[in-house]
Amino acid sequence: VIPGPSIASADRGLAYGDGLFETLRVVAGQAPLAARHAERMTRGAACLGIPFHKYQFDQTLAALLSEHRGEDGIAKLMLTRGAGGRGYRPPARPELSLISRWHDSVDRSRQAEQGLSLALADVRLSDQPALAGLKHLNRLEQVLAWYRAAAPDVDELLMQDAAGRPLELASMNLFIVSAGEIWTPPLDRAGVAGVMRGLILETLAAQIGVPVREKRFSFSQLHAADEVFAANSVAGVLPVRKLALWSWPVGAITRRLQAAAEELF
């Protein structure tokens, strides 16, 4: 495992996007959700056949945090299958690259208070069950969606699945509140299974006493939703206020979940 600020041009992470990444919110030098991020990277590596153990994640993260003692910021870890192999064919015993980077925090206070303003992305997320859910390094769909975005002043883009249903935002998961329940689309065909999404499904919704489930919903159901919000582990829970001409109030369930998410840090 080679950490460091540069990477060989032969690295399969560059050549093919053959790898995974994680971004973690760091508060006062601590990354409270590190265990969940390490687990997700380990699961993703198993799917891709990259022999990775989570102690490598913990070690690399610890080294990065010790360079930024007491600071707030964002820790990014990228795991690749390293160099080697014959073309796309991966090497039998890869020499992994695990790269850590530090980024400054982004001020989300306006978004947290007033909510996100979205535009609909012009690129749909393709169906690929073999890669769905993974936070892998093949992200051209999201890049192209932003490049083509007609309203570059929005906060985020709403991505549709291949069938034209709301699926997630370019870098956050999507939730609606409908008839007192929280719904978020299943990610069995496309999308990134976010760490904060997992926490909402497993613990946070129950903690605030609201039923939650994976359920596909249509644009009509999105339009008619009582509340709409988005989540990822860096930004936490953020209300969604607008999508082009549609708008939603910031509701009580969103506010309670937002507070519960902030409690984690």
Place this chain on the structure above:
Amino acid sequence: VIPGPSIASADRGLAYGDGLFETLRVVAGQAPLAARHAERMTRGAACLGIPFHKYQFDQTLAALLSEHRGEDGIAKLMLTRGAGGRGYRPPARPELSLISRWHDSVDRSRQAEQGLSLALADVRLSDQPALAGLKHLNRLEQVLAWYRAAAPDVDELLMQDAAGRPLELASMNLFIVSAGEIWTPPLDRAGVAGVMRGLILETLAAQIGVPVREKRFSFSQLHAADEVFAANSVAGVLPVRKLALWSWPVGAITRRLQAAAEELF
């Protein structure tokens, strides 16, 4: 444009696969198909919104070839959008990275003579019209197909499209000869529009006097084909002899096209 053997870990090529690549066959220090490769990279860059001019390709290739005067090998050029931007959102004025690498030639004499033995890939290529045809850096589907390949001793993998029709090989385009015509699947929803494929469609088939067209075909039509072959600009035209239990003879049209392709170098 930054050439060189290593790349910043902040590069978007690594982070998101935000870029393109070309591999060129070099014979005695010359890359006869360079103009077509430069055109394809320039077209791909325009699709992705990467401001690239083909003189940058020519310059970088010329520098690589001058380091390998008179040699046979494979020249690989990777273009990325460089570092910068906010997450997936690309920077307005990217500082591109253009990386060149030299690889040794692969001996294809057995494959050229006896033909390729294929296995069916376990991963289908997803439908993504926004990226179809481009030789971009998001190639996890091909990597995963090889990782999962049950018969690792085959020469190549046959990839299906999302609907389960034969589309291409993991790193070559696919052609059949049926009723005296050459057919190759259209690549409007998935696949890489190969330089050699373009040459076959535009000039080589006409040169040997055989009609050619883009046409989807089924596995039954593949099975019943008179000849099957594959092509890319590095390997040229190669007969396909076997797919699991199916086999095809190496036919006269394949041999004539193979010879016509070799004439280019």
